[in-house]
Amino acid sequence: MADPPASPSGDGGIREERDVFVPVADISRIVGKIILPNGKVDEEAVRELVSDFSTRRASCESDRCKRAKREAMTADDLLSEMAKQGFQDHIEPLKAWLHKYRLELPCTMEAEPNPLPVSDDVRDWSELPLDVLSAIFMKLGTIEILMGAGLVCRSWLVTAKSPELWRFVDMTRHKLVFSKAENVLCKMAKVAIDRSDGQMESFWAQKFVTSELLNYIASRCNSLKSIRLIGAYYFWDNGNVVIKLAAKCPMLEELEYSDQKQPWSFFTGIGAARPELKRLRVHLPWFDSDSILREMRMEQWSGDDEDEEEEEEEEESDEAWEARHNEEAFAIAESLHELRLLQMAGYGLTNKGVYAILEGCPHLEFLDLRECLHIEVNAELRARCANIRHVRLPGGGPYVRCPELQTIEADGGEVIEMDDLYEMEIRSQRNELAMDNTADNDDYYGENCCWDDYSLPSSPDSPALPMYSMDDPTYYWEL
Structure with missing residues (x-):
């Protein structure tokens, strides 16, 4: 047998014969099992042969990795071994495939980890100037700063408490608004208010507002100039808290109280407390109040005894109907003459109410009346709105994009995870099955209930459901 070639690894010696040549004994043993008695080739035996060869070659190269103190074995190492074993015809196609997928094989032998390179120009982020950190933090937003940016180090905490950083507090369109408890979000908002040191100019909140917070x-x-309350479905302003807040903020220019229909008395109170208000946003999803009232009356009548005579409903005149639908518009026209922006999308006012607003608020530049389905868009209405810079009427368009009239939706920022959707689908299937079996299954609520036959599928990769405890609000502002 010819002498084996010198080792190309640079170790200065001749490698053993087993490191260079194919393990003939093992291959002969495996090849003997490849040809079956019926003359067919056993695919499993072929795979075993290839696996044995790859393992031995990879073992040799991993030894080289260890001697060279490398953590990973690259594809080039295996290509060089294949060239030594006579597989030159397969080198180029394999190189093209490896280049396309950027394949790297992890080393099968443990190697000492290489230390991270230390550069002389490594920046210590905790030593950034205060103004630079403040500029970075302003890009994060209120919730992100309270949730973690201020807890990195002491210098970042000092920056997070800078009053200039809390002039604009925006707690909207964030997924945590929908996942955290109301009391936690209110305490986070109070932290932001305290850090502003009386310099806060804007406060925007979504969903979690309470009277105590206002x-x-x-x-x-x-110094408050703008307050926007969006989607606060569980806050009912029975004590006119918003009006009292407007009265205590002499610099207030913008007010939003959306997704709840406000009565005419609300607009009259706002006009009395802050007649110089510049922007008013009270938009809400459209709903037909007349149909709702009609259905309520029908349900009430259906509950009465048959012997009891039903009182005939007095027919409402057209004038009374129009006056009822324009109460809010008339209140705005009489109380808020300095308005520059008005959003009443979804309200039930008519053309008569729009004309009253245009006459009572001569400085209007932005008007949003989308989904006000009682408005008839005709030539007269368009002519009266011609002097307004941006106006949006129901059923019209397309309109030029206007950032001033962009709305924050009540569910803006809510994130529904795919796991939640999957679980909802499973529950839906359970409910359908339960409804189908209710009529035929006498033991529906007993031990043989069909709920026992179905369970949420699980996999080894899916994490266990966590046990949630009450959030500790002090986490957001204390080290």
């Missing part, structure tokens, strides 16, 4: 703002934010 009173807290009124007592500490005399």
Whole structure:
């Protein structure tokens, strides 16, 4: 047998014969099993042969990786071994395939980890100037700063408490607004208010507003210019808290109280407290109040005894119907003469109410009346709105994009995970099956209930459901 070639690895010696030549004994043993008695080739035996060869070649190269103190074995190492074993015809196609997929094989032998390179120009992010950190934090937003940016190090915490950083507090369109408890979000908002040190100019909140929070703002934010409340479905302003807040903020120019229909008395109160208000947003999804009232009356009548005579409903005149639908518009026209922007999308006013607003608010530049389906868009209405810079009427368009009239939706920022959708689908299937079996299954609520036959599928990769505890609001502002 010829002498084996010198080792190309640079170790200065001749490698053993087993490191260069194909393990003939093992291959002969495996090849003997490849040809079956019926003359067919056993595919499993072929795979075993290839696997044995690859394992031995990879073992040799991993030894070289260890001697060279490399953590990974690259594809080039295996290509060089294949060239030594006589597989030159397969080198180029394999190179093209490896180049396309950027394949790297992990080393099968443990190697000492290489230390990370240390550069002389490594920046210590904790030593950034205060103004630079403040500029970075302003890009994050209120919730992101409270949730983690201020907890990185002491210098970042000092920056996070800078009053200039809290002039604009925006707690909208964030997934945590829909996942955190109301009391936690209110305490986070109070932290932002305290850090502003009376310099807060804008406060935007979504979903979690309470009367106690608004009173807290009124007592500490005399510089407030803009307050926007979106989707606060569980807050009912029975005590006119919003009006009292507007009265205590002499610099207030913008007010939004959307997704709840406000009565005419609300607009009259706002006009009395802050007649110089410049922007008013009270848009809401359209709903037909007349149909709702009619259905309520029908349900009430259906519950009465048959012997009891039903009182005939007095027919409402057209004038009374129009006056009822334009109460809010008339209140705005009489109380808020300095408005520059008005959003009443979804309200039930008519053309008569629009004309009253245009006459009572001569400085209007932005008007949003989308989904006000009682408005008839005709030539007269368009002519009266011609002097307004941006106006949006129901059923019209397309309109030029206007950032001033962009709305924050009540569910803006809500994230529904795919796992939740999957679980909802499973529950839906359970409910359908339960409804189908209700009539035929007498033991529907007993031990043989069909709920026992179905369970949420699970996989080894899916994590266990966590046990949630009450959030600790102090986490967001204490080290």
